[in-house]
Amino acid sequence: MMNDAHEKIDQERRRFLGTAAGVTTAVVAPGVFLHTVATAQSSDAEGRTEGATSAHRWGMLIDTTKCADGCDACVTACNRENGLDLQAKPEGQSEAEWLQQRSAWIRKVKLQDQVSGRISNLPILCQHCEHPPCVDVCPTGASFKRADGIVLVDRHTCIGCRYCMMACPYKARSFIHAEVEEKLTRAPRGKGCVESCTLCVHRLDRGELTTACAEACAKDGHGAIVFGDLKDPDSALSQALRAQPNRQIREDLKLNTGVRYAGL
Amino acid sequence: MKRIIYREWRIEPARYWGLLALLLAVIGGGAAAALYTEHVGHWVTGMNNSVVWGTPHIFAVFLVIAASGALNVASIGSVFGRSAYKPLGRLSGLLAVALLTGGLLVLVLDLGRPDRLIVAMTHYNFRSIFAWNIFLYTGFMVVVIAYLWTMAERTGNKYTHSVGVFAVLWRLALTTGTGSIFGFLVAREAYDTAILAPMFVLMSFAYGLAIFILVLLFAFAQEGRPIGDQMLRRLSRLLALFVAGVLYFTLVYHLTKVYGAQHYGLVSWILRDGGAYTLLFWIGWVLVGGLLPIGIIYHPVLGAQRGWIVAACTLVILGGLAAMAVIIIGSQVYPMPMFPGHIVLESGIPGGAGGLPAPYAPTLPEVLLGVGGVGVALFIAAVGVRVLQFLPESLADDIVDPHATLRASKA
Incomplete structure (x- = not known):
C-alpha cells in the first residue's frame, strides 16, 4: 500500500515547485533589469576627459x-x-x-x-x-x-x-x-x-x-x-x-x- | 543486493519541528550578524587591513570543501562500482548541495558589499581563480542536482554512471579551485605552493565523509532505521584513510617549505613559536583532527562502538576547522617577507613591526555568521530528507551486501 501511494504523482508538490520557480523569477528579474539600466547610464556619462594613454607610465x-x-x-x-x-x-x-x-x-x-x-x-x-x-x-x-x-x-x-x-x-x-x-x-x-x-x-x-x-x-x-x-x-x-x-x-x-x- | 527502498524521514512532528526551530535559531543568529556587520561595517569584526579574511572564511572554506567531499560517497557507489555505497548516493548528493549552499552564503554575506552580488554575476575577470570558482560552484549545484535526478528517477538511472563520472571530475576541479585561491597567492609565504590544491582535495574527502557519517548516524538513530556494523566499519575505515592522507599532505607541505632556507622562519613559527597558531596546528590539526580519530577508528574495541565513531567524526570536523584557521588566519598574521635581511623597526601600522604577527581576535558576529552557514546546510539537509526520498529504509548488512553476513560468520 505504501508503494502505491508513492507511485502516484504528488500534484501538490508539483504546484508548489512551479509557484516557487515563478516567485524566484519575479524577485530576480527586476534587479537584472535595473542593473542593465544603471550600467547603460554610467557609460553614457563617460567621455568627459580624454582617456589615459600608454604613451606615459x-x-x-x-x-x-x-x-x-x-x-x-x-x-x-x-x-x-x-x-x-x-x-x-x-x-x-x-x-x-x-x-x-x-x-x-x-x-x-x-x-x-x-x-x-x-x-x-x-x-x-x-x-x-x-x-x-x-x-x-x-x-x-x-x-x-x-x-x-x-x-x-x-x-x-x-x-x-x-x-x-x-x-x-x-x-x-x-x-x-x-x-x-x-x-x-x-x-x-x-x-x-x-x-x-x-x-x-x-x-x-x-x-x-x-x-x-x-x-x-x-x-x-x-x-x-x-x-x-x-x-x-x-x-x-x-x-x-x-x-x-x-x-x-x-x-x-x-x-x-x-x-x-x-x-x- | 536486494532492492533498496528509500523513504522520507518520518520522525514525530514534535521532534522534527523542534530540530527545525533549533536550526532556524542558529540561522537567525547568522542572519542578524550579517545584517549588523553590513549595516555598521566590518569594524565590528576582528578583521583588519592585515588579516582581511577571518572566522567567517574558516567556516565558509570548510563547508565548501566538505561539500565536494560529501559527494564522494555517491561517486564510490556509482562511478567506482562499489555496490555497498549505492544506497548512500542520494544522501551524499543532498549533503553536497546543502553544505555548498551554507558555505557560499557565508562567503557572500561577509563581502564588503553583499548588495553587489549581481555585479559579481555580470562582471568577470577570467584571470581570477575567484571568478572561475563562481562557475565551479554554481555548476557543481547543477551537476549534483542532475546526478540526484538520475539516481532517484527510474528513467534517469541509465545516466547515473556518466553523470557520476562528470560529477567526480567537476568536484575535483572545484576543490582544486578552492585550494588554488590560496595556492596562487605569491605574496604570502605560507601560500604560493601548488601542493595546497591536492591537500584541499584530501581534506575535502575527510571532512565531507565525517559530516556524512554523522548526519547518517543521527538520521537513522532518530528514526530507528538499521545500519549494519559492516557498513559503518567500511565508512569509518575509509575516513581513517582520508585523515591519514591529510596528515601525509601536511607533512609534505612543511617539508617543501622547510627545504628552502627562505621559509625557515615561517615553518618554525607555525611549528614552534606561533603561540595560539602553533597550538591550533599541533593540538587541533594534527592531534584532534588526525591522530586521535585514526587511533579510535583502528582501535579493536573502540572502533566498533557507534559512540566512538561519532566521537572520531566530530574530532575530524573540529580538527578540520583548526586546520582552516591555521591556513587562513595563521598565514595572514605571519609577516610578509618584504625586506629580507632587515628587521622592521616601525611599519606605520601597529603589529607589523619587529617581525611580530598581525593581531587578530574573532568577534561574536563573525562566529555567528560562520555557525549560521552550518545551520543553513543542516536545515537544507533536514528539509530534504523529510520531503523527498533520500534515505534508504535500511542499511542492514544483509540488505546492502548479502555476502557480508556470510563473510562475517566465516571470520
Missing part, C-alpha cells in the same frame, strides 16, 4: 638615504590630499584596533640591516606594478591598471571580497571598515570597498605632474621622492633612475613595479 624613485627619520610629511600630505584624515573612529572601537582598520595609502617604514645594523627609512605605498597581482585575482575586474600604468579600484564594481588584499605583496591596500561621513569629491570613499594609492590620479588628469607626497617631501627639503614618467627618457625620474642604482621591493616576483627604491 607614471612612477617614482624613492631615495631612502634622503628619507628622514621621524618625518611623516608624505603621509600627512597624502592623508589631507585624499581625505584620509576625514575618517572617524567608530564609537566604541579601541584606538589600537582602529589603527589596524583605518585606511592608509602610504606609511613610513623603518628598517635595520640584520648584519650591519644600518638604519633606513622609506615610505611604502602601492607600487603600481606592471603585472599587478591584485588585478589578476579580482573576480569582477574592479582592480584594474590604466593604460598609463596606474593601478586603481573601480568603486562601482568592487564587491569588497578583499582577495586583492590577500594578493598584494606590499600590504598597500585598505578596506573601508566603517561608515565614512565626510569625503572629498576627488577621492570618494565608501564602506565595504577596497582602495589604495592612486598616484594622485586626479592631479595627473588635470595636467599637474606631481603627487601630494612627492610635493610635501620636496617642500620639507628632503627631495626623497622623484615622481615622473618612466617612458620619457628626459623626465627627472628617468634621469634619477639612470644616475643611481635602485631596486624594486620583492624583485623576486618580477612584477616590474612603477615605484623604485635607491639606497636600500
Whole structure:
C-alpha cells in the first residue's frame, strides 16, 4: 500500500515547485533589469576627459638615504590630499584596533640591516606594478591598471571580497571598515570597498605632474621622492633612475613595479 | 543486493519541528550578524587591513570543501562500482548541495558589499581563480542536482554512471579551485605552493565523509532505521584513510617549505613559536583532527562502538576547522617577507613591526555568521530528507551486501 501511494504523482508538490520557480523569477528579474539600466547610464556619462594613454607610465624613485627619520610629511600630505584624515573612529572601537582598520595609502617604514645594523627609512605605498597581482585575482575586474600604468579600484564594481588584499605583496591596500561621513569629491570613499594609492590620479588628469607626497617631501627639503614618467627618457625620474642604482621591493616576483627604491 | 527502498524521514512532528526551530535559531543568529556587520561595517569584526579574511572564511572554506567531499560517497557507489555505497548516493548528493549552499552564503554575506552580488554575476575577470570558482560552484549545484535526478528517477538511472563520472571530475576541479585561491597567492609565504590544491582535495574527502557519517548516524538513530556494523566499519575505515592522507599532505607541505632556507622562519613559527597558531596546528590539526580519530577508528574495541565513531567524526570536523584557521588566519598574521635581511623597526601600522604577527581576535558576529552557514546546510539537509526520498529504509548488512553476513560468520 505504501508503494502505491508513492507511485502516484504528488500534484501538490508539483504546484508548489512551479509557484516557487515563478516567485524566484519575479524577485530576480527586476534587479537584472535595473542593473542593465544603471550600467547603460554610467557609460553614457563617460567621455568627459580624454582617456589615459600608454604613451606615459607614471612612477617614482624613492631615495631612502634622503628619507628622514621621524618625518611623516608624505603621509600627512597624502592623508589631507585624499581625505584620509576625514575618517572617524567608530564609537566604541579601541584606538589600537582602529589603527589596524583605518585606511592608509602610504606609511613610513623603518628598517635595520640584520648584519650591519644600518638604519633606513622609506615610505611604502602601492607600487603600481606592471603585472599587478591584485588585478589578476579580482573576480569582477574592479582592480584594474590604466593604460598609463596606474593601478586603481573601480568603486562601482568592487564587491569588497578583499582577495586583492590577500594578493598584494606590499600590504598597500585598505578596506573601508566603517561608515565614512565626510569625503572629498576627488577621492570618494565608501564602506565595504577596497582602495589604495592612486598616484594622485586626479592631479595627473588635470595636467599637474606631481603627487601630494612627492610635493610635501620636496617642500620639507628632503627631495626623497622623484615622481615622473618612466617612458620619457628626459623626465627627472628617468634621469634619477639612470644616475643611481635602485631596486624594486620583492624583485623576486618580477612584477616590474612603477615605484623604485635607491639606497636600500 | 536486494532492492533498496528509500523513504522520507518520518520522525514525530514534535521532534522534527523542534530540530527545525533549533536550526532556524542558529540561522537567525547568522542572519542578524550579517545584517549588523553590513549595516555598521566590518569594524565590528576582528578583521583588519592585515588579516582581511577571518572566522567567517574558516567556516565558509570548510563547508565548501566538505561539500565536494560529501559527494564522494555517491561517486564510490556509482562511478567506482562499489555496490555497498549505492544506497548512500542520494544522501551524499543532498549533503553536497546543502553544505555548498551554507558555505557560499557565508562567503557572500561577509563581502564588503553583499548588495553587489549581481555585479559579481555580470562582471568577470577570467584571470581570477575567484571568478572561475563562481562557475565551479554554481555548476557543481547543477551537476549534483542532475546526478540526484538520475539516481532517484527510474528513467534517469541509465545516466547515473556518466553523470557520476562528470560529477567526480567537476568536484575535483572545484576543490582544486578552492585550494588554488590560496595556492596562487605569491605574496604570502605560507601560500604560493601548488601542493595546497591536492591537500584541499584530501581534506575535502575527510571532512565531507565525517559530516556524512554523522548526519547518517543521527538520521537513522532518530528514526530507528538499521545500519549494519559492516557498513559503518567500511565508512569509518575509509575516513581513517582520508585523515591519514591529510596528515601525509601536511607533512609534505612543511617539508617543501622547510627545504628552502627562505621559509625557515615561517615553518618554525607555525611549528614552534606561533603561540595560539602553533597550538591550533599541533593540538587541533594534527592531534584532534588526525591522530586521535585514526587511533579510535583502528582501535579493536573502540572502533566498533557507534559512540566512538561519532566521537572520531566530530574530532575530524573540529580538527578540520583548526586546520582552516591555521591556513587562513595563521598565514595572514605571519609577516610578509618584504625586506629580507632587515628587521622592521616601525611599519606605520601597529603589529607589523619587529617581525611580530598581525593581531587578530574573532568577534561574536563573525562566529555567528560562520555557525549560521552550518545551520543553513543542516536545515537544507533536514528539509530534504523529510520531503523527498533520500534515505534508504535500511542499511542492514544483509540488505546492502548479502555476502557480508556470510563473510562475517566465516571470520
